Amino acid sequence: MSVSSKQEVQNELLGKKKALLVAVTDGSIIPVEEVPDLVFSEKMIGEGFAMIPTSNVVYAPISGKLFQVADASHAFEIRTEDGLEVLIHVGLDTVMLNGEGFKTNLQKGMYVEQGEVLVTFNREYLISHNCRLFIPVIVINGENENYQYVLKPDNEVEAIAGKTVALTIEGY
Known part of the structure; x- marks a missing residue:
């Protein structure tokens, strides 16, 4: 048994859990501290990462139930079966668009699988309305x-x- 396997078994015995959050879009993964919005960079709502997208599709970073879908279709909160809560916020200053530039059929209460499409967005529309293209992914109950x-x-x-693992969370 490898050292990592032994650690995983020990973590299971101690009741420690491990979650892997995957990239929510194609693009660059950056530390959340680099997001030019204090709510995210100062970790006011939680720890996480962000992405600078090169595509216009956003996927679920983890499997779980949607316990919040913003009316403006720019933000989604997923609760895993073991209680981890993850916010995916598409763009900065996007709430003001009232859903324009976003397409999703998802609703609160639906279950999503890791890697399933959450929303598509119109990149040019967001940029033309002074929205900054950062996608923070935050564990909102990880304090x-x-x-x-x-x-x-x-x-x-x-x-x-x-596919790309962006953030590993252990011990929750």
Whole structure:
């Protein structure tokens, strides 16, 4: 048994859980501290990461039930079966668009699988309305000193939506 397998078994025995959040779009993964919005960069609502998209499709970073879908279709909150709550916020200053430039058929209460499409957006429309193209992905109920967050270390490589692990969360 490898060292990592032994650690995973030990974590299971101690009741520690591990979650993997995948890239929500194609593009660059950046630390949340680099998002030019204090609510996200100062971690006022939680720890996480952000992406600078090169595509116009946003996917679920983890499987779970949608416990919030913004009326403006720019933000989604997913609750996993074991209680982790994750916010996906598409763009900065996008709430003011009242849903214009976004397409989704998802509604609160629906279940989404990791890698399933959440929303598509019109890149040119958002840019023309002074929206900044950052997609923060935040664990909104992760304020526990036992939680450990590991951001994908090599953010020089372009992430692949639904495949590249962007953030590992342990100990929740």
